[in-house]
Amino acid sequence: MDLLRFATAGSVDDGKSTLIGRLLYDSKSIFEDQLLAVEESSRRRGDAVVNLALLTDGLRAEREQGITIDVAYRYFATPRRKFIIADTPGHIQYTRNMVTGASTADLAIILVDARKGVIEQTKRHAFVSNLLRIRHLVVAVNKMDLVDFSEQVFNDIVASFHDFASRLDDVADITSIPLSALNGDNVVEKSKSMPWYRGSSLLYHLETVYTGGTSNHVDARFPVQWIIRPLSQEHHDFRGYAGRVAGGVFKPGDAVTVLPSGFQSRIKKIHLPGGAEAPEAFPPQSVVMTLEDEIDISRGDMLVKANNPPRNSQDVEAMVCWFSQKPMEPRGKYLLRHTSRETKAIVQELRYQVDVDTLHKKEGVPSLGMNDIGRISLRTANPLFHDSYRRNRLTGSFILVDPGTHETVAAGMVV
Amino acid sequence: MPNYQLDHLDQLEAESVHILRETAAQFQNAALLFSGGKDSIVMAHLAAKAFWPAKIPFPLLHIDTGHNFRETLEYRDAFVEKLGARLVVGLVQDSIDKGRVQEEKGPFASRNKLQTVTLLDTIEEHKFDACLGGGRRDEEKARAKERFFSHRDEFGQWDPKNQRPELWNLFNGKYHPGEHFRVFPLSNFTEMDVWMYIQREGIELPTLYFAHEREVFERNNSLLAASEFIPLLENEKPSRRTVRFRTIGDITCTGAVESQAANLAEVIAEVAAARQTERGTRADDKRSETAMEDRKREGYF
Numbered sequence: 258m259d260l261l262r263f264a265t266a267g268s269v270d271d272g273k274s275t276l277i278g279r280l281l282y283d284s285k286s287i288f289e290d291q292l293l294a295v296e297e298s299s300r301r302r303g304d305a306v307v308n309l310a311l312l313t314d315g316l317r318a319e320r321e322q323g324i325t326i327d328v329a330y331r332y333f334a335t336p337r338r339k340f341i342i343a344d345t346p347g348h349i350q351y352t353r354n355m356v357t358g359a360s361t362a363d364l365a366i367i368l369v370d371a372r373k374g375v376i377e378q379t380k381r382h383a384f385v386s387n388l389l390r391i392r393h394l395v396v397a398v399n400k401m402d403l404v405d406f407s408e409q410v411f412n413d414i415v416a417s418f419h420d421f422a423s424r425l426d427d428v429a430d431i432t433s434i435p436l437s438a439l440n441g442d443n444v445v446e447k448s449k450s451m452p453w454y455r456g457s458s459l460l461y462h463l464e465t466v467y468t469g470g471t472s473n474h475v476d477a478r479f480p481v482q483w484i485i486r487p488l489s490q491e492h493h494d495f496r497g498y499a500g501r502v503a504g505g506v507f508k509p510g511d512a513v514t515v516l517p518s519g520f521q522s523r524i525k526k527i528h529l530p531g532g533a534e535a536p537e538a539f540p541p542q543s544v545v546m547t548l549e550d551e552i553d554i555s556r557g558d559m560l561v562k563a564n565n566p567p568r569n570s571q572d573v574e575a576m577v578c579w580f581s582q583k584p585m586e587p588r589g590k591y592l593l594r595h596t597s598r599e600t601k602a603i604v605q606e607l608r609y610q611v612d613v614d615t616l617h618k619k620e621g622v623p624s625l626g627m628n629d630i631g632r633i634s635l636r637t638a639n640p641l642f643h644d645s646y647r648r649n650r651l652t653g654s655f656i657l658v659d660p661g662t663h664e665t666v667a668a669g670m671v672v
Numbered sequence: 673m674p675n676y677q678l679d680h681l682d683q684l685e686a687e688s689v690h691i692l693r694e695t696a697a698q699f700q701n702a703a704l705l706f707s708g709g710k711d712s713i714v715m716a717h718l719a720a721k722a723f724w725p726a727k728i729p730f731p732l733l734h735i736d737t738g739h740n741f742r743e744t745l746e747y748r749d750a751f752v753e754k755l756g757a758r759l760v761v762g763l764v765q766d767s768i769d770k771g772r773v774q775e776e777k778g779p780f781a782s783r784n785k786l787q788t789v790t791l792l793d794t795i796e797e798h799k800f801d802a803c804l805g806g807g808r809r810d811e812e813k814a815r816a817k818e819r820f821f822s823h824r825d826e827f828g829q830w831d832p833k834n835q836r837p838e839l840w841n842l843f844n845g846k847y848h849p850g851e852h853f854r855v856f857p858l859s860n861f862t863e864m865d866v867w868m869y870i871q872r873e874g875i876e877l878p879t880l881y882f883a884h885e886r887e888v889f890e891r892n893n894s895l896l897a898a899s900e901f902i903p904l905l906e907n908e909k910p911s912r913r914t915v916r917f918r919t920i921g922d923i924t925c926t927g928a929v930e931s932q933a934a935n936l937a938e939v940i941a942e943v944a945a946a947r948q949t950e951r952g953t954r955a956d957d958k959r960s961e962t963a964m965e966d967r968k969r970e971g972y973f
């Protein structure tokens with residue numbers, strides 16, 4: 258069955274978790290005991306209505322404070338599609354958790370509180386979604402019940418969002434829907450309170466929007482993850498290269514080049530997990546390949562095709578989201594993890610910081626602090642075999658790890 | 673032009689296999705937590721596929737409360753033999769004998785909570801730096817928050833408010849001495865996905881998962897198996913009924929459901945129509961609203 262991964266986005270208290278709760282509830286994806294538990298908790302807390310946000314706000318601290326702290330993953334299916342939802346926090350302090358949820362999404366629902374309109378945090382999340390190359394956006398104007406279901410309010414917000422979004426890069430589609438997550442208007446069923454709205458309900462849109470996936474099927478990239486050498490009687494000479502295809506299509510018989518050594522060989526066989534032979538391998542499959550020649554290959558190497566190599570260099574330009582409370586150090590040294598490779602990296606230069614409100618570039622800033630976004634140049638100890646993030650999400654992304662604390666301090670997207 | 677689309681079970685399998693291989697690559701000494709329940713069986717099956725034609729490069733680790741269904745142990749031993757895997761068992765009884773934990777008393781006593789100490793002691797004793805668990809995010813609201821690679825401090829604790837960001841296919845398994853990781857390859861499987869995968873792969877399950885006759889009694893809206901491990905209250909009268917289990921754990925807190933579903937197709941039809949979550953039958957989750965989070969913080973599975 259077709260699978261759509263989507264994430265929520267937007268400012269704190271705009272109703273993201275309530276919306277996901279409502280979507281699950283109205284699509285009958287909630288079990289009786291889960292509902293009972295939520296009703297019971299709501300009553301104990303003295304909420305006036307059943308608080309559907311409690312379906313995703315599962316941590317004690319979240320329930321106490323009534324906010325989302327970390328991303329919650331929820332699952333549901335309709336006859337048309339299967340969905341993986343990442344319900345993310347709106348609070349600026351937890352931006353890194355929002356980025357975590359959004360990094361694997363194909364679509365983002367950006368919530369806007371109808372009373373507040375498009376505010377800085379809305380823009381921040383829209384920009385982050387765009388930076389991560391989520392190309393399908395839904396602007397969900399929520400809490401319409403608090404603005405008398407006014408068409409004017411809705412139109413104004415949509416206009417101001419489009420004004421901002423015109424400065425975003427390569428958005429495929431933006432669909433705007435007026436909602437009340439609390440009451441369910443336009444969530445699963447069309448609302449009777451907003452006859453002026455001609456579009457579809459949120460669920461119908463999610464079921465039918467065409468995304469085509471984000472995989473790259475053009476540039477053959479196979480980062481070697483693990484070497485399989487059984488050394489058993491039966492498979493005495495077996496030497497297989499296990500990994501997940503990060504781009505393109507590989508077939509038995511294809512000529513491949515191994516990076517960084519540059520050795521060439523041909524693919525002998527492609528095995529799916531468990532051994533079945535496959536006529537081809539493409540993203541996001543995990544496979545094992547054997548080659549015609551015995552050559553030295555280890556984890557972190559990459560199999561590619563000679564006529565279409567990735568960039569191969571120690572100098573990388575990238576946009577980064579900074580996650581750590583400890584600011585990025587100028588000339589700071591970090592561990593960099595990219596595909597199956599790990600190497601040391603040094604920040605050469607902070608080129609600029611992005612002002613997420615205006616999308617202007619702020620040059621001459623000394624450092625990036627927590628939740629800041631900017632462009633840097635990096636020098637790595639070993640070459641990286643990479644593509645631009647725009648071309649390939651998997652070979653164009655990396656994380657930086659603090660060598661002392663081992664925290665993941667930044668996410669990077671190669672320009 | 674071919675469309676290069678993968679069926680959702682193939683996508684889930686590819687993701688799990690990636691995680692399993694990443695665990696082998698990033699850690700020195702990982703173990704695969706094996707309870708004999710369907711999720712850990714599926715995880716072990718995926719591990720066998722991930723490293724084919726080599727053997728699974730991790731031992732299977734069973735934390736044994738001593739309060740088992742007979743069927744679980746029989747299944748475990750046959751399964752381990754078939755895989756050619758190594759089995760490590762951590763006994764809760766040993767933790768009790770050594771005075772590391774106090775056995776709970778009374779009719780509601782369970783060793784479920786004690787398992788955490790045994791688990792952490794076993795991890796320390798064998799110097800495991802990663803434990804693969806069969807937990808799924810759809811199981812429970814605290815689990816829904818967990819990363820694939822989930823960090824544990826030197827006390828084995830989970831800090832849900834301070835998890836490492838985890839983006840794309842990139843996993844950060846770096847730790848300091850004494851810390852370890854829990855890794856959850858089945859994170860994105862739902863209960864239904866697990867059943868459909870079991871069917872597709874033809875995985876054999878313990879007979880407990882299918883309708884059978886058994887002596888059971890009612891407690892707290894759950895049907896518990898009558899056994900030597902649970903003292904009955906006065907008003908509790910076991911009776912013979914046709915039941916099956918949706919999850920399998922310690923016998924004192926695993927609830928049965930009445931069912932006629934005797935084969936996989938029938939079980940799947942029942943799961944599809946179910947109005948209760950599978951953990952709805954687990955007494956250990958009913959102890960408080962955040963029972964699972966509290967246990968996980970301390971180092972539970």
Ligand SMILES: Nc1nc2c(ncn2[C@@H]2O[C@H](COP(=O)(O)OP(=O)(O)OP(=O)(O)O)[C@@H](O)[C@H]2O)c(=O)[nH]1
Pocket residue numbers: 267268269270271272273274275276310323324325326345346347348399400401402403436437438439440
């Ligand atoms: N009147 C009204 N209230 C709403 C609506 N949607 C959500 N709310 C309320 O807004 C408050 C915040 O809702 P949440 O769903 O927790 O907001 P959130 O966006 O998930 O917040 P964070 O995750 O912390 O960023 C709650 O009190 C909800 O009941 C709506 O459509 N109408």
Ligand SMILES: [Mg+2]
Pocket residue numbers: 273274275310314324325345346347
């Ligand atoms: Mg929320």
